Amino acid sequence: xxxxxxxxxxxxxxxxxxxxxxxxxxxxxxxxxxxxxxxxxxxxxxxxxxxxxxxxxxxxxxxxxxxxxxxxxxxxxxxxxxxxxxxxxxxxxxxxxxxxxxxxxxxxxxxxxxxxxxxxxxxxxxxxxxxxxxxxxxxxxxxxxxxxxxxxxxxxxxxxxxxxxxxxxxxxxxxxxxxxxxxxxxxxxxxxxxxxxxxxxxxxxxxxxxxxxxxxxxxxxxxxxxxxxxxxxxxxxxxxxxxxxxxxxxxxxxxxxxxxxxxxxxxxxxxxxxxxxxxxxxxxxxxxxxx
Numbered sequence: 001x002x003x004x005x006x007x008x009x010x011x012x013x014x015x016x017x018x019x020x021x022x023x024x025x026x027x028x029x030x031x032x033x034x035x036x037x038x039x040x041x042x043x044x045x046x047x048x049x050x051x052x053x054x055x056x057x058x059x060x061x062x063x064x065x066x067x068x069x070x071x072x073x074x075x076x077x078x079x080x081x082x083x084x085x086x087x088x089x090x091x092x093x094x095x096x097x098x099x100x101x102x103x104x105x106x107x108x109x110x111x112x113x114x115x116x117x118x119x120x121x122x123x124x125x126x127x128x129x130x131x132x133x134x135x136x137x138x139x140x141x142x143x144x145x146x147x148x149x150x151x152x153x154x155x156x157x158x159x160x161x162x163x164x165x166x167x168x169x170x171x172x173x174x175x176x177x178x179x180x181x182x183x184x185x186x187x188x189x190x191x192x193x194x195x196x197x198x199x200x201x202x203x204x205x206x207x208x209x210x211x212x213x214x215x216x217x218x219x220x221x222x223x224x225x226x227x228x229x230x231x232x233x234x235x236x237x238x239x240x241x242x243x244x245x246x247x248x249x250x251x252x253x254x255x256x257x258x259x260x261x262x263x264x265x266x267x268x269x270x271x272x273x274x275x276x277x278x279x280x281x282x283x284x285x286x287x288x289x290x291x
Contacts, residue, residue, distance in 0.1 A: 003077035010035060010070040015172045016063055018146025022265060027061040029207055030183035032104035036086045037179045039074040040108050049179050050112030050215035057208050061103040084108045112214050131158040131278050141272055143191045148172050151188030156195055163196040163229045171221040181218025185225050185245050193229035193241040198271035199279035203263035205239050211258025219253050238262050
């Protein structure tokens, strides 16, 4: 069936300015997914939007500093199995004509069932037994975002194949409750994967897509959660992680499978030398804490 396109205006929230890449304000992937979920729910109110697959963050959507609203389009394409493929797009004016640029696309499956913690979840080891880095250090040097997106708390514990962290969903003023819950815990889980990846490769890994996302129960502002980023695969230009977010009662709130992370800076941004040294010492059996 052909897709339908609807013009929307994305309101630029004050906290969007805290999400930057290479000095530019860019729309966070978690915000883009929230926008698509809200648009699909409005058009298909009986569809469960907590289940997603085949996510792709194709191109960063830059937000000029003085902009209060972004003109965009949401394309929704019904699939034969009752699922909906949705795309968030903007128009870019070229020399001869305007063209559509896709920033985020994913398929809403109509189901969201991540199940229990599963065999992949493991309790975080004690920070004293290996490498850890403070959340303050993460946001000062490794993931330089502003206060609202600093959802990692306390210390991030790092091992050869995983990272564990504590999350706090902030409560920014006038933040509407989205259909997928607070966007900040998942963003923080991606930060954990980003830091872990910087220990392994010579680039700063940025999320570019995922195989599946399951939101069992939306996260809420003001609540604390735990997260694990588990490495599934790596090569010279890509890392793949599974993410899990649990609440304080050990209930799975959401999972992401097959999060793909790559270098989108084209080699311009590198991990700091101290993080590589810390990771190397840990691999050699020594212990070392970051600042």
